[in-house]
Amino acid sequence: MISRRTFLATTAAAAMAGTLKSHAGSFEGQTLRVQFWGGSDGLAIQKYVADPFMKATGAKVVVEEGVTSASIAKVTAQKSDPQIDVAFLDDVGVFALNRQGLLDKIDLEKVPNAKDVYPNFILDGGFGIGFWTYITTILNNTKSPAPTSWEDLWSPAYQGKVLVPSINDTQALLLTVMAAQLGGGSLENLAPAWPKLAALKPQVFSFIENRALDAQALQAGQATAAVDIPTYFKPYMADSSDIGVATDLKEGYFAITGAAVLVKGSRGNRDLAHAFINQALSPEAQAGFATDVWYGPTNQKTIVSESAAPYVVHTPEQLAKAIQVPRLDLVSKRPEIVQNWNKIFNS
CATH class of the missing domain: 3.40.190.10 (Periplasmic binding protein-like II)
Structure with missing residues (x-):
């Protein structure tokens, strides 16, 4: 006999391993430069996205931290020589950066989990995609x-x-x-x-x-x-x-959406960048976000823990009432x- 919590944790770990299996060792020695928040938000992304991604793919993920306004400023300042491949920021950052022509459109064909994301989290015509909402x-x-x-x-x-x-x-x-x-x-x-x-x-x-x-x-x-x-x-x-x-x-x-974007003109491997975004969209990562930081999922297949469910928007009925x-x-x-x-x- 095992506890329900242990069962769910084991199941989630197995599912996450399955999500990354297709990339096992495929990016060995390559480097991806990523910008996202610090604090508890950053710890959750490191735990459920960056760490398992590096372990599975052999890639190195170099992280820089900053709030959304700082991320917008950094990408804008580096537009002639972009140093960030993927940025995670609030939805306002997607619109602000895309208006300046500083983003590449995400190729959803290279992001398998995107098919399970609620359509309203595909932002600005596909230049951003939401991986959590609060x-x-x-x-x-x-x-x-x-x-x-x-x-x-x-x-x-x-x-x-x-x-x-x-x-x-x-x-x-x-x-x-x-x-x-x-x-x-x-x-x-x-x-x-x-x-x-x-x-x-x-x-x-x-x-x-x-x-x-x-x-x-x-x-x-x-x-x-x-x-x-x-x-x-x-x-x-x-x-x-x-x-x-x-x-x-x-x-x-x-509702405010945390979203992933591709920085235009960056030097990182685009397949690697898409794979990283795909990990953030996985139901396993999003279940972790819900538990650790009470951010609701954008992937319809995410199973939110009983402990987090009262504090996050996660059902279709709840998401329908979210005002963006x-x-x-x-x-x-x-x-x-x-x-x-x-x-x-x-x-």
């Missing part, structure tokens, strides 16, 4: 009624109980978009957001700046709701069942949002 939604104290709509944040039950994002975070921009939508507006028409946010002001417990303290407030019931990305609270939720994540809100939740805001348009609206946000909440 959401901005409402976290809640599970001893209180779970929210079913973003409108709940404005209800009397939440007065003085809501943890609101800092305006320095993208989550605040997305909350503004939702406020506009609830008032009949949109990203293109933010005017309804301002009175809606003004009405949210009495609901605010505090702004999210120290998630360790914010998690304590949420667990203690001092705050009963928080607008944020669930993975940021993960280190403080491991031993507590008092924080839940809303993955069934009436209006949906905002045009990120470049959102960035262009940032000055307007910041100005009005500060007038409302700092007055």
